């Protein structure tokens with residue numbers, strides 16, 4: 001059964017480790033992440049962007065696929081199905097479809113509007129027993145070839161949003177989605193410490209988990225990060241393994257053209273990447 005991410009992240013924050021959110025795109029990715037979580041006895045969050053939801057034909061398909069897998073794979077670790085960077089409308093659709101957790105990304109709105117919309121969603125998800133992530137301070141990334149540093153959130157605004165009754169908070173601390181540029185200045189631990197001070201027990205979320213040096217990940221966890229999102233790294237590892245299989249001509253041998261065989265190296269690569277991250281985040285063996 002899908003669970004809200006609230007309890008697993010409160011436990012992670014108290015236990016000084018982080019739960020990974022790994023984004024899914026299709027059946028193979030979902031199965032790979034669930035396989036890794038079960039083998040590691042680790043809680044896990046499956047992230048679904050609005051684009052990935054659309055690709056998989058819609059949120060109802062995603063819920064059906066994930067719920068079916070939990071049962072038929074005999075998954076016993078806590079699993080949350082979470083909308084990643086949702087719009088207000090996207091959040092409502094996922095509530096309707098049966099997700100167990102949503103993120104409302106109101107970071108591009110003026111703070112008053114972010115507060116207003118987040119507040120409305122708090123009331124909706126509470127009634128359903130779902131968890132809600134909100135965001136303050138936009139998380140950078142590549143746009144038209146220009147890589148933004150990622151805005152640092154204002155700790156006072158973080159407190160305003162945290163006090164609305166959300167379950168966990170994504171705050172920009174110089175992190176960006178995708179690959180980090182050579183001249184990236186690193187995470188702003190000063191900002192993170194100030195946010196943690198103002199928001200107390202609120203589990204904090206680190207987006208853009210791909211390519212952040214291990215020591216920075218560990219320090220971020222020490223300073224209150226309890227959820228770390230990883231997407232690009234799974235994409236890179238999946239693409240590299242699939243490419244290697246094809247370049248070696250394996251798809252031309254025997255039944256290599258069979259989609260199940262063709263996608264197997266990529267599947268194995270995701271299982272390995274997710275396990276590595278769970279080890280780094282300290283979530284192995286933390287499922288109860």
Ligand code: 13P
Pocket residue numbers: 023047084085176177178179206207208209210229230231232233
């Ligand atoms: P990366 O793609 O950089 O790993 O970031 C993932 C993420 O933050 C999804 O919300």
